Structure formats: structure tokens, C-alpha cells
Amino acid sequence: MAYKIVEKRQLVPDVHLMNIEAPDVAAAAKAGQFIILRIDEEGERIPLTIADYDTDKGFVTIIFQEMGKTTKQLAKMAAGDELQDFVGPLGKASEIEKIGTVVLVGGGVGIAPVYPQARAYREIGNKVISIIGARNEGLLILEDEMKAVSDELLVATDDGSKGHHGFVTDLVKELLDGDEKIDRIVAIGPPIMMRAVAGVTDPYDVETIVSLNPIMVDGTGMCGGCRVNIAGETKFACVDGPEFNAKDVDFNLLMSRLSLYRKEEMDSLENYKKGCGDDCKCQ
Amino acid sequence: MSVTQEMPEQPADERIHNFEEVALGYTEEQAILEAERCLECKKPKCVEGCPVNIDIPGFVSKMKEGNFEEAIGVIKKTNTLPAVCGRVCPQEEQCEKLCILGKKSEPISIGRLERFCADRERESGVKDPVVAEPTGKKVAIVGTGPAGLTAASDLAKAGYSVTMFEALHEAGGVLIYGIPEFRLPKAIVKEEVGYIMKLGAELKVDYVIGRIKTLDQLEDEFDAVFLGTGAGLPKFMGIEGENLNGVYSANEFLTRVNLMKAYRFPEFDTPIKCGSHVIVVGGGNVAMDAARSALRLGADEVSIVYRRSDEELPARREEIEHAKEEGIVFRLLNNPVRILEGENMSINGVECIKMELGEPDESGRRRPVPVEGSEHVIDADIVIIAIGTSPNPIIFDGSKGLEVTPWGTIVVNEAGMTSLEGVCAGGDAVTGAATVISAMGAGKLAAQTIDDHLSK
Numbered sequence: 001m002a003y004k005i006v007e008k009r010q011l012v013p014d015v016h017l018m019n020i021e022a023p024d025v026a027a028a029a030k031a032g033q034f035i036i037l038r039i040d041e042e043g044e045r046i047p048l049t050i051a052d053y054d055t056d057k058g059f060v061t062i063i064f065q066e067m068g069k070t071t072k073q074l075a076k077m078a079a080g081d082e083l084q085d086f087v088g089p090l091g092k093a094s095e096i097e098k099i100g101t102v103v104l105v106g107g108g109v110g111i112a113p114v115y116p117q118a119r120a121y122r123e124i125g126n127k128v129i130s131i132i133g134a135r136n137e138g139l140l141i142l143e144d145e146m147k148a149v150s151d152e153l154l155v156a157t158d159d160g161s162k163g164h165h166g167f168v169t170d171l172v173k174e175l176l177d178g179d180e181k182i183d184r185i186v187a188i189g190p191p192i193m194m195r196a197v198a199g200v201t202d203p204y205d206v207e208t209i210v211s212l213n214p215i216m217v218d219g220t221g222m223c224g225g226c227r228v229n230i231a232g233e234t235k236f237a238c239v240d241g242p243e244f245n246a247k248d249v250d251f252n253l254l255m256s257r258l259s260l261y262r263k264e265e266m267d268s269l270e271n272y273k274k275g276c277g278d279d280c281k282c283q
Numbered sequence: 284m285s286v287t288q289e290m291p292e293q294p295a296d297e298r299i300h301n302f303e304e305v306a307l308g309y310t311e312e313q314a315i316l317e318a319e320r321c322l323e324c325k326k327p328k329c330v331e332g333c334p335v336n337i338d339i340p341g342f343v344s345k346m347k348e349g350n351f352e353e354a355i356g357v358i359k360k361t362n363t364l365p366a367v368c369g370r371v372c373p374q375e376e377q378c379e380k381l382c383i384l385g386k387k388s389e390p391i392s393i394g395r396l397e398r399f400c401a402d403r404e405r406e407s408g409v410k411d412p413v414v415a416e417p418t419g420k421k422v423a424i425v426g427t428g429p430a431g432l433t434a435a436s437d438l439a440k441a442g443y444s445v446t447m448f449e450a451l452h453e454a455g456g457v458l459i460y461g462i463p464e465f466r467l468p469k470a471i472v473k474e475e476v477g478y479i480m481k482l483g484a485e486l487k488v489d490y491v492i493g494r495i496k497t498l499d500q501l502e503d504e505f506d507a508v509f510l511g512t513g514a515g516l517p518k519f520m521g522i523e524g525e526n527l528n529g530v531y532s533a534n535e536f537l538t539r540v541n542l543m544k545a546y547r548f549p550e551f552d553t554p555i556k557c558g559s560h561v562i563v564v565g566g567g568n569v570a571m572d573a574a575r576s577a578l579r580l581g582a583d584e585v586s587i588v589y590r591r592s593d594e595e596l597p598a599r600r601e602e603i604e605h606a607k608e609e610g611i612v613f614r615l616l617n618n619p620v621r622i623l624e625g626e627n628m629s630i631n632g633v634e635c636i637k638m639e640l641g642e643p644d645e646s647g648r649r650r651p652v653p654v655e656g657s658e659h660v661i662d663a664d665i666v667i668i669a670i671g672t673s674p675n676p677i678i679f680d681g682s683k684g685l686e687v688t689p690w691g692t693i694v695v696n697e698a699g700m701t702s703l704e705g706v707c708a709g710g711d712a713v714t715g716a717a718t719v720i721s722a723m724g725a726g727k728l729a730a731q732t733i734d735d736h737l738s739k
Contacts, residue, residue: 028495038452044543044552045452070552085452087489217543217553220450220491221675222460222515223535227526234519234526239677253526256628260528264554271549 003037003086006059008079011141012134014066015109016075017051023058025088031116032094032211032243035060036219038085039073046070047216049113049188049242050089060088063112063141069268076280090219091242094209096120100183101127103175104150105168105197107189108134111142113211114188119149127151129182131171133189137162169196176204184209187246191255198246208246212237214257229253287389288317295608299578302464302546305605306370311349314399318346320384321391328381329393334724335361335433339378339393346396352407355400362397363436363479364429364723366405366471367458369398372720373599405474412482415442420737423448423505424484425492425678428456429719430710431511432479433726434733438509439482441734446505447484450491450677451542456513457711458719460542461534463572465579466602469541491677498682498706507705507733510693511726514711515675519668520564524622529556529630533565533573533669540576558665559583562633564619565669566596571603573667574611586612586661588619590638590651616640618651620658622666632660674712690715699729700736707732 007019025035034049052061066075077083094117102121106114111132122128130150134140135158147153154171155163164171168189175182185208187197194210201208214237216226221239228237229250235241273280291307292298298305309317321343329339338357345354358365374380374394382390424435424447431447432454439445453459455472480486492498492512501508517532519525536555539545543553557580563573566589577585587606589596592615596603607613617635625631637657640649674691686694686702692715693708695701701708709725711717 024490024495042544042551044554085489087450087452087491089494090491217535217538218451220515220677222517223538224517224519224532225535229526253628257526257528259627260556261554264548268549268552268554 002082005077005079005081012139015141017061017063019059019061020086021058022060022086026053026055026058026060029053029060029089030093031096031120033089033091034242035086035088036090037083040084043084044070045217047213047219049211051112052116063109065109068265069272091238094243098124098126101180103182103185104128104130105172105187106132107168107193110189115142115145117186118146122149131168133168169200172197173200182206191251195251202247209243210246210249211242212244212254214254285320287392288313290395299609302579304468305465308402309395309399314346314396315349317392318343318396322383324383328383329378332377332381334720335727337361343396351400351403355404358397358400363433364475365397366401367467367475368720369394369401370467371462373718409478414440414482418442420506422733423501423508426456426511426513427454428511428513428710428722430722430726433723434509434511434730435484436479436482437727437730438733439484445484447486448490448492449488452488454486460538463541463576493677493680506737509729510708510712511710512675512678512712514672514716516673518671518673520670522619522621524624527622527624527630528628529664530622530666533569533667536573536667546580556665557581560662561585561665562588562661562663563667563669564588566598568598568602570669571598571606573669575606575609578609584612586614588614588617588635590618592616592640595648630664630666633663633666634658634660672716698732699725700732705736
């Protein structure tokens with residue numbers, strides 16, 4: 001099988017959007033689910049949360065940040081190129097129901113998977129307050145798109161170049177301390193951000209949901225590499241999740257397990273750069 | 284009484300440094316000598332022992348004449364995957380166990396002969412198969428392990444339009460992700476899958492039933508469905524420290540090595556941790572495969588930790604012997620109690636307790652009982668849990684009416700039909716983890732049942 005890249009563009013430095021032709025996946029996809037892709041025969045399988053999908057046109061949108069070898073290699077691909085494998089939709093879909101006011105928190109590339117959820121919550125009549133954050137204004141993605149599907153959009157940047165000077169958690173706390181009743185919070189971003197959000201919301205009686213992205217191989221429950229500890233019980237993020245109640249998640253274990261192959265990831269990237277030559281943009 | 288021809292093998296001290304096949308196969312001379320030992324019994328017991336009832340004296344007699352082309356023809360009448368079965372079937376428990384020669388001397392090495400015929404055919408070019416007239420009916424095969432491939436093959440031969448759905452990116456199921464290259468070269472599995480596609484079967488990889496489509500939808504789109512989804516869900520022990528970095532399920536360890544080719548990292552992108560002291564928990568074939576793979580990845584010491592004794596090890600004797608020759612340490616009558624935590628959530632040894640055998644349990648094997656106060660720590664930085672698998676429930680998502688047991692296995696009648704009309708199932712998805720050949724037998728039975736059902 002081959003899956004064509006129908007569109008590719010850079011959103012901000014090192015972050016790219018791709019529309020992938022995968023009609024079967026697009027037809028079944030729902031907000032909250034993920035896909036696993038493999039670039040070529042030698043490639044590894046990497047999970048990415050679905051950023052959007054178009055059932056009519058038959059494509060799925062992914063947004064990814066250049067980090068290791070595979071994402072660097074992916075970033076160099078262009079519209080018209082093909083991926084060897086694109087499997088999905090995997091994981092359980094988000095439970096999106098009409099509950100009142102929902103706060104959607106996206107950090108960094110985590111804004112991408114938050115977007116289809118914001119849209120879905122709004123479509124069925126919830127009030128959607130979105131909080132998006134990045135290190136600085138130049139790294140903030142999907143601001144316009146998020147604005148279009150939110151009743152209210154708040155922005156935080158670490159350096160204060162846009163919106164609130166500080167973290168998304170500050171804005172979450174302000175909302176929780178405000179007059180408006182918040183019925184649910186969904187937070188997606190780096191584990192450290194999700195842990196911080198979980199910490200902030202814990203004293204308040206507000207359901208808080210996070211989406212976990214541990215290391216996985218098959219994504220169908222077969223390898224168990226994505227084990228996470230949820231309220232003291234081992235769960236597989238790929239089939240039991242990827243979404244869980246934030247207060248139940250052992251984030252320290254998650255972060256530790258994510259770092260398991262750090263050395264190999266560095267070696268792989270070095271090895272890749274060597275093969276690319278000095279003028280390559282991956283350097 | 285003649286004795287069996289020994290199979291040439293890669294020497295242990297060489298093979299522990301590579302992933303190439305251990306057993307090298309008979310020469311033509313050896314194959315004929317071994318075939319000539321067959322008495323061609325009038326009522327051959329061996330055939331009864333074969334889950335797919337290969338006409339064993341039939342193909343062996345062709346081999347005596349040196350007619351390997353006709354020999355493989357006889358095998359392929361009932362067995363789609365001879366090169367696989369010749370390598371991984373537990374013949375000593377099946378056909379060879381019942382061989383009359385075995386009573387006084389050694390049985391005929393039926394598996395080795397089967398392998399020889401299949402390898403000879405592959406080397407000389409496989410002939411295009413004959414397929415029946417199209418029936419105009421469509422059958423979906425879910426899962427492309429041994430059960431699915433066998434069902435697909437039989438149904439395609441019978442003229443059905445067959446579509447195989449595979450969740451991973453390559454067909455073969457456990458033959459591809461589970462059994463290592465040194466026991467079953469992947470090129471062989473690819474060729475056997477290629478043969479089934481030559482029969483006209485279509486293959487859709489990257490296609491997860493239960494996610495892209497539900498079983499209900501398949502029932503609407505196809506005249507019949509076969510579920511050969513295997514037992515892919517790894518079991519863990521539920522002991523302290525099992526989520527530490529460096530604890531793998533055997534499924535994950537072997538999938539990284541076999542399917543993803545982690546042993547060729549960084550040429551292939553998927554990494555693996557091989558560690559210096561590896562403990563594999565369990566005593567089956569999967570445990571042997573994981574242990575021997577870890578050794579080849581460069582571990583200093585690899586141990587099998589098993590709670591019963593040597594006699595009860597469920598792995599094939601041949602695999603146990605190979606593992607011992609290669610230097611795998613067998614720590615028998617030992618059971619892990621907890622995995623000790625080192626720096627940064629890594630592993631710092633495994634605490635085990637000594638076991639002794641008590642009265643026989645339901646399985647007829649003597650029940651292992653912990654010896655109080657015998658706790659001790661075994662050095663380890665990688666732990667691989669190989670204590671079994673259960674069926675993967677993902678297939679049932681969004682499907683109605685499929686009856687399953689409390690253990691998650693699919694309920695079928697004696698013909699392999701599930702509680703849903705026109706939906707058959709077989710292999711590990713029905714029995715729980717078992718052998719390649721029993722799954723093939725179940726695939727065969729289901730194909731017959733589907734044919735009967737659709738010919739009504």
C-alpha cells in the first residue's frame with residue numbers, strides 16, 4: 001500500500017501539516033483517535049494524533065514537530081510523495097457530549113489534536129473556551145482555526161510575545177477561580193504541560209481529560225509497549241486510551257518511559273544527518 | 284534398525300552472533316536416505332497425527348524416487364504452508380510421535396522431509412496453482428496468520444473471491460512478528476503469502492477490523508467471514524516493577540526484532556534495548572525465541588526463569604536443546620516476585636522465589652508451590668515477560684451478537700462456525716495461544732464449513 005501526501009505546508013518553524021490520502025481511515029476517523037505511519041521499508045512506526053479529517057475528499061490531516069530521525073525525514077517529504085503505511089483510526093474516540101462549558105487546552109503541537117475536539121464540542125452546542133500556548137508567538141499554530149471553533153480563545157506564551165505572559169496553566173486557574181461554571185477540561189500537549197494542568201485542576205471538582213502519546217509499536221494492543229499507570233492499574237494507551245482522566249495518570253512513569261530510547265534516538269538522528277550531507281535542511 | 288538422518292546446523296558458537304537460520308536443511312542425498320526409511324504403512328498412523336492430514340506416505344514414496352515435484356504436489360493438496368510447517372510444527376508431538384518406527388528406533392523425520400520438498404520447489408520456481416471456476420461469492424478473512432492464510436488459500440482455490448485484512452503492515456501474523464528469522468526466514472513467509480495471492484486472494488494490510496470497519500459491516504459486504512485474529516494481547520504477571528523501563532512483553536520484544544528488524548538498527552529505524560543481563564520469564568517456544576534473540580542482540584547472559592522443572596517446559600525439545608547449546612541459562616523452579624527499581628526507573632535485578640512441585644493441578648502438571656523464605660535476587664537489566672497471550676478484543680468493537688467466552692476466546696461449534704451465521708473462526712482466537720499447525724487445521728475446517736454454507 002502507499003498513501004499519497006496531497007498537501008504539505010510548514011505552519012511554524014519545525015512544525016508541519018500534511019494531508020494524507022487515506023479514504024478508509026478518513027471515513028472512520030473521529031476526534032481523539034490517532035494513526036500510525038511508517039515512511040518506508042526501513043522505517044519505524046510512529047503514532048500521531050489525528051488533527052483533522054475530510055471524509056469527502058478522503059484525507060487525514062496530521063501535524064508534527066521535527067524531533068528525531070523519522071520526523072526530520074517526514075519533514076523533507078513533499079506533496080506527491082507517498083508514505084509506505086498509514087494505519088488508523090486507532091484508539092478510542094473522545095466522548096464528546098453536550099455538557100455545558102468545555103475548556104480546551106492545547107500546548108505546542110498539542111493544539112493540533114485539540115482542534116477537532118473543539119469543533120465537535122461546539123457543533124453540538126457546548127460553550128467552548130480554548131486556551132492555546134507556545135514558547136513564543138512565532139511557534140503558535142492554528143490560532144485562526146481555533147478562534148473559528150471557539151466561543152472564546154485565550155493565548156499564553158512563555159515569553160509574553162503574545163497574550164498572557166506565562167503558561168496555559170495560569171489561564172486555566174484563572175478560569176477555575178472565575179464565576180463561570182466549567183464542566184470539563186481537555187488538555188493536550190507535552191506530558192509536562194498535561195501534568196501541570198492536572199495539578200492545577202485537581203483541587204477543583206472539574207473533570208479533566210488528557211491524551212497520552214507513549215511509545216508504541218503496533219497500536220492495536222499487541223505489544224504492550226504503551227503501558228501507562230491509570231489509578232494504580234496498568235492500561236494500554238493504544239486500546240484503552242489514548243484519553244484518560246488526568247487525576248488518574250502517573251505522569252512520572254509516562255515521562256520516564258518516553259525517554260527509554262533517548263540514546264538510540266540521538267544515534268539514529270546522527271546517523272541520518274551523516275547520510276544527508278551538510279547542505280541538507282535537517283542539519 | 285536405521286536411525287534418522289541428522290539435520291546439518293550452524294554451530295552454536297557461530298549462530299549466536301547472527302540471525303541466520305540455525306537448521307540448514309537436508310541435502311538431496313540425506314533426504315532420499317531418510318525417505319527410504321519409511322515403511323509406507325497400509326494404515327499410516329502419522330497421517331492421523333497431522334492436523335491437516337497430509338498424505339505422508341504418499342509424498343515420502345515420491346521422494347524415494349527422487350520425484351520432489353510430485354512430492355510437494357501431494358503435500359500442497361492439504362497444506363498451504365509446507366516450508367513453514369516443515370520448520371515450526373511440533374512433529375514430535377504429532378505425525379512423528381505416531382510413526383511405527385519410533386517404537387523400536389527413531390521415527391521418520393517427516394518435518395525435515397516436508398521442509399526439503401518445499402525448499403526444493405521454491406529454489407526451482409513455484410508452479411502457478413490451478414484454481415476452480417469463480418463462484419461469484421465473496422469471503423473476508425480477518426487476520427493473516429496461519430489460520431487466515433490457510434482459510435484464504437483453500438477458499439481461493441475453491442473459486443471464492445477472497446479478501447484478507449491485516450492490521451499490521453505485512454501479512455503472516457505470528458509467522459512474521461513472532462517467530463524469529465533464525466527459526467523461520469521471513470523471505471519464506473513472504474513467498475508463501477505470494478503463493479496465496481497468486482491464487483487470486485486480495486490482501487489489504489494496514490487495515491484494522493474493529494476500527495476502519497466493524498465485523499457487522501463485513502457481514503453486510505461479504506457472503507461469509509473468517510476470523511483468524513489470533514491471540515495477540517500479551518499477559519503480564521501483575522507484580523511490582525512490571526512497568527519499569529526495560530520490561531518488555533515477549534510480543535513487543537519479538538515484534539521489534541522480527542517485524543521491525545531492530546537487530547539491524549540503525550539501518551532500520553526501530554530501536555531495541557538488549558541489555559547485558561536478560562531474564563525471560565516463561566518456558567514456552569515464545570520464551571525460547573525471545574531468549575535466543577536477546578543473546579544474538581549481544582546480551583552477556585540470558586536466563587530463562589520458569590516456575591516448574593525441565594520436564595514441564597512447554598517449549599519443543601528441539602528449541603530447548605538449541606537454547607541450551609547456545610548458552611541460555613535455565614533457572615528452573617523459580618518465580619519472579621518483583622522487579623527491583625534502579626536509577627531513572629530502570630531495572631536493578633529481579634527478586635525470585637524458589638518453587639517446588641506439589642500435587643498435579645487441573646492441567647495434570649504438578650503445581651508449583653513457593654518455598655517460604657527462599658527469596659533471592661537475580662541480576663538483570665532487561666526483563667521479557669513470555670507467560671502467554673490472550674485474544675485481542677479490538678475485533679469485537681462495534682459488533683453485535685458474536686459469542687465469546689469469559690476469557691475472550693470466540694465460541695465456535697464443531698465445524699468452526701461462530702454464533703453468527705456465515706461467520707467462522709479458528710486458530711488462537713478460538714483456542715487461546717496454541718501452535719501454527721493447529722491454527723492451520725482450524726483454518727482448513729472453517730474453509731470447508733464456509734464452502735458448504737455458501738454452496739447450499
